[in-house]
Amino acid sequence: MSNHVLNQPILYTQKLTAFYGDFQALFGIEFHLNIGETVAIIGSNGAGKTTFLRSITGLLCNEPSSVKFSGQPIGASSPDEIVKLGIAMVPEGRQLFPSLSVEENLRMGSLSGRSGQWDLRNIYELFPVLKERRHHGSMDLSGGQQQMVAIGRALMANPSILLCDEISLGLAPIIIKDIYRALPAICSEGVTVVVVEQDIRQAMAVSDRVYCFQEGRISLEGRPDELTTEAITHAYFGLEDAVS
Amino acid sequence: MLELQHVNKRYGSLKVSDDLCLKVAEGHALGVLGPNGAGKSTMFNLITGDVKADSGCILFNGQDITRLAPNKRCRLGVGRSYQIPHPFSNMTVFENLLVGGIFGAEQSEKQAYSACYQVLDETGLLPKANVLAGSLTLLERKRLELARALATSPKLLLLDEIAGGLTDAECQQLIGTIKKIHDNGTTIVWIEHVVNALLAVVDSLIVLDFGQKVAEGEPGAVMNSREVKEIYMGIST
């Protein structure tokens, strides 16, 4: 999709596992990410996609060497350190700060102190509607606008890797299109993007590479054009055919 | 048997149930489709009383249950499984079921023992009977949700996404179980993204979006309707 994909992993995971108490959610995930590419992660509910992103951002603790960023082990680093290295996330369910205004929400993103081309002005250029509503409470916005704030907030950290968890969740198709239209603009700024998506078609359309998760394991990996519908549905549901 | 009349529910500015009307006849099996966040689980919460409706009316077997406490509704015969499993982690699987058997189905302890044994057997959880529910895997937890709901001997069974992540064989088995429950006369409402599993069981379908009912009818017709194609594009390639 993007032109500046270098075949050089900026981030990779090795034997990554994750637990919630006694419950194991991830089993030895081997994943990599090349500079400048857009990768999609698909998988059914509860497959472990969110858990995987949480492990990368440090919200879940791991072995130090299970996640490496630019060769540096960050598996055991804390989330704030990881953001400062340049990995930002748009969390599942948007997770805006309800008692903050739109602009304050965006400013929260810049607290990591990384400099770069993303600032309030650029964000407002990317999503002009936010500028109009910048002094409103973030909960007064529509779902799509909230999603824009969430993306803008992550971009304010000027990340080199942007992780997006189900940014189309609960949004009308029209708005989803709007949001995905912004992605190329983001990528062209040299940001590596990971999207987690349940909408397979959407995921295939925007990505250079696809991982499919199933029950805490990677069940399929490949370029969108290499993957057949059958393979995907199988990997996705463990079923031969989803819809006849 | 179940009737929702103009039910509304909002969280702040977010409308999750928008003038929802619905009728389910006794012995019917209804499937519910809709994108994430459409308000499907919320509809269940309204029916079971976990969430109180802002306005509107919910009837069960002709009785107004809108303001009834969840435990009363359960004893009237409303059983449900949670989309996010809520096991009683410090109890064994068997004891989890007993709670439903003793309090929901209002059986004596002895009666509940045998009833729950049967449910365990039917849902394939028998080998796990003495395991603490907290240590189950996700799939087992979902199965426990189903089993626990069954233990309350419900007249109306509400199932929230219990087929996700199953293998083909497991899914077929699940479909078999649910069919059997249905054949015994239990009314079923089933939320499911795994459409073909749903289609194997239900008599009719509704589609929710933004808390509204956008389509309703015979499964084939609904699946081919324009609304579904447009809104529910999930996996239709």
Added chain:
Amino acid sequence: TLAYANDPIKIGYVSPQTGPLAGFGEADDYVIDSIREQFKDGLKIGDETYQIEIIVKDSQSNPNRAADVASELILKDEVDMILVSSTPETTNPVSDQCEVNEIPCISTVAPWQPWFFARGGNPGEGFEWTYHFFWGLEDVIANYTAIWESVDTNKKVGGLFPNDGDGNAWGDKNLGFPPVLADKGMTLNDPGRYQNMTDDFSAYIGAFKKDNVDIITGVMIPPDFTTFWTQAQQQGLKPKVVSIGKALLFPASVEALGDSGHNISTEIWWSPNHPFKSSLTGISSAELAAGYTESTKKQWTQPIGFVHALFEVAADVLKRSKDPQNASAIIDAVKTTNLDTIVGNINWSKGPMKNVAKTPLVAGQWRKSDGDFKYDLVITENGQAPNIPVAGKTELIE
């Protein structure tokens, strides 16, 4: 060295050494050290010499704790008798424990009414194991009213009675101040019982201001009086006479008032000027007080005499008992006590009530002093005990 034929005699002593009533126990260490010194060669009783062991416990000004330490003394230390001093909050629970556990107990420094009646004492029966010596409400009332009548006021009295053993007794409609004041043509403004350690006395101050009272009285714990008095001044209350029991016993609490303590009056149960001497050591009141000041560099306080007297009584009783390690024998000796102590004569056969012996009471005022200490306590009223000399006349607060 001496050989002791017997187990030592164990005496338990309980008083509030910390907490809001710590002033009462302040001199305990000094007095008890001197008593231990006195007993260091043992006490000769009949033909035998007994080692005397004194076990001291702190009630922390807390009645619950007082009961606990008493029961500990009885069951764990197995003492032969218990001495207890200072305010009903300590004397009553300890006495109760002794009564039930059948251990001889002598108490002091609490007016006898709250000791006797608040424990459910029945005038006909009295108690079996517990005896008390001190003055009574009738004495403090007589002293205070005499002070108030000796100066020119509007005869309106404001009362500050807390909801504790002393406060309830002083304010009691039948036993306390109200009937006497009515007799003498004085009016009492008593807004009610406050909780000890109150933060705010505005309601009292407001009521007293409204009624324009000239005289203020009450029985307060020291910290409460300080709070009251500063707030009274903040809120512009200006009485002519202030006579407060308990709170103003101690020089430290008067000094805490800064310059506003001048001519505040209080009851005096013992002072260096009391014309009595110790039956145990032979020293006079003045010598006892001087000894305390010399060794601690602190001004004398009233409990010194009474704590000393407690041990005088204990020694006397033990000596007279047929068996100093038998509870019944000790109590038999207590009943027949007739001893001239440093606080006056103690005799339980003459008491106003069974188990109670009375000591004399006078009253006086704190005056600024040029001496070693900031304030001196001057006796100005001795109507109840003319044998104790006055040192001045009562003056108004300016």
Added chain:
Amino acid sequence: MSWIDAILQGTLLGGQYALYAAGLSLIFGVMRLVNIAHGDLIILGAYIALVCVEMLGLHPLLSMIIVCPTMFAIGYWMQKLVLNKTLGNDILPPLLVTFGLSIILQNVLMEVFSADSQRLQSGVLDTASLQLTDELTIGWLPLICFVTAVIVIASLQFLFYRTTMGMVFRATSDKAEIVQLMGVKKDRVFALAMGIALAVVGIASVFMAMRTNFDPSVGPGRLLYAFEAVIIGGLGNIWGTLLGGIIIGVSQAIGAQINPGWQQLAGHLAFLLILIFRPNGLFPRTKD
């Protein structure tokens, strides 16, 4: 007139209670922690002030210069080393740990300072008063305390709603996990909030120590007043906390007017009444 006087004195007393409550409200607002040791920390502050006054001969009001930073440091490290480890979904650990700290603190103070009651003397300020009318007189000290309470609360309001730190506090209060994704160290934010809360407690301590007697055992009483003020005002509502304090103070004054024995009781009863009729307080935050 005596009723007006009661309300006036009660309002001033309420300023003191609001000072107790401000710190509790802040901590609750930021980390949803109910600190049971709050009252004992007020007493700790008072003892620190006492030591300053006695050792350095400072005027009690000036002792705040030392008390507040010390309390800040205590709060910061207490949060960092102990309380942060208790935060989570389970309410038991923070509740029981702060309860344990409360008992520990009480007994440590008891060992160090004994059970004797103490007070800070502030010379003329102790008794200086302001004559409003013939019958109404108010003390300067309570007045200063009330004004300080208003200033403290206004400052907290400013801090919370007008500064970047306040923005981070609010964000952390909303979604403690997500702020970490913004490069913020959650634990440090909590420690900072506790530090600030205890610095405010320091101010409350000094005023308390000047106005009333204290000993190691009176902390829980202050906790209850503070807690009631916070609940009455509506959880996490800072101005509401001031109002809550005043309501408690005035209720106490009115109770005392009826019968002095009812002074403390009246404050608690006012709280329980409000609990019956407005379980979320008078001004609940319109969130969640």
Added chain:
Amino acid sequence: MTSKIPESLPFSIVRSTFASKVAFLGFIVVFIAAVTLPWWGGRADMRLVVEFCYYLALAQLWNLLAGYGGLVSIGQQAFIGLGGYAFFMMAAFFDVPPLLAIFLSGVVTMLFAIPTAFLVFRLSGAYFAIGTWVVAEVYRLSFAQVSTLGGGSGMSLPISVVKSISASKLEREILIYFLALLLAMGVVTALYVLLRSSWGLALTAIRDSEAAAESLGVKKQMTKYAVYLFAAFGTGLCGAIIFLNKLRISPDSAFSVSDWTANIIFIVVIGGIGTLEGPIIGTLVFFILRGVLADFGAWYMIFLGIVAVVVMLKAPQGVWGLVAKRYGIQLFPVGRKLM
């Protein structure tokens, strides 16, 4: 211990463990030792066991509330005080025979707990905790206003009442001893039976997930009320026995957090919250520490507090939790095993 369902069914329910059988024997030994103690121990021993018994009972009841019911109360002193005062009033003013008065004290306390529950159940979590404390304060201050009960200074149990229990000091002490023993055994047994019944099932379910429990037909509100009232009843009984033992009651001592609730909480936290074994271990630890540190005054409470805080931070399951996890034993099995 094994109840068989009709022979035809292919399973049986097992409710005991090997450890529980051994423990049962152990308890019988302890029980016999305790019952015969007045004949071989001294007065001080008896008094110690009395104290042990009421702390154990109090701890078990608090554990029932906090550990099983999720109702963390810092207001247990309300019920101790109410029980104590109810006992004093009945015995001193209404000439109710002391033993009957003790039982009635529990009942009266339970009656008071009804309005209390109505109030405090409006709060949850930490607010519930402090709310119960406020209510206890209200009781303390209210009792201080009643002058027939001695107001703030409190009252002594009239000697006549004490004598009416028995004229002889020794007999009286033995009687109180057996009362306390009965109380502790009674509470432990009652809780064990309760938790083994379907009621315990409901309670554990509510603790693990309130929403799911309710949707399975468990009457949440009623169960919580029942737990609260039961705990109030038992705590009231303890209060009556405590103050019968202390002979004197005052609002400050009866409704004191630091004298009662603090110790109770520390006992349960150290022993292990949410198990029947925990409070027993906790009470043992409490008394051992107290014995060792008796001469250190306040340091004793400081040390106990530190131990409790450390346990809460490092091993929230308490001493028993560690043991149970390590060795997988259960002395009071409340579960049901399907065989």
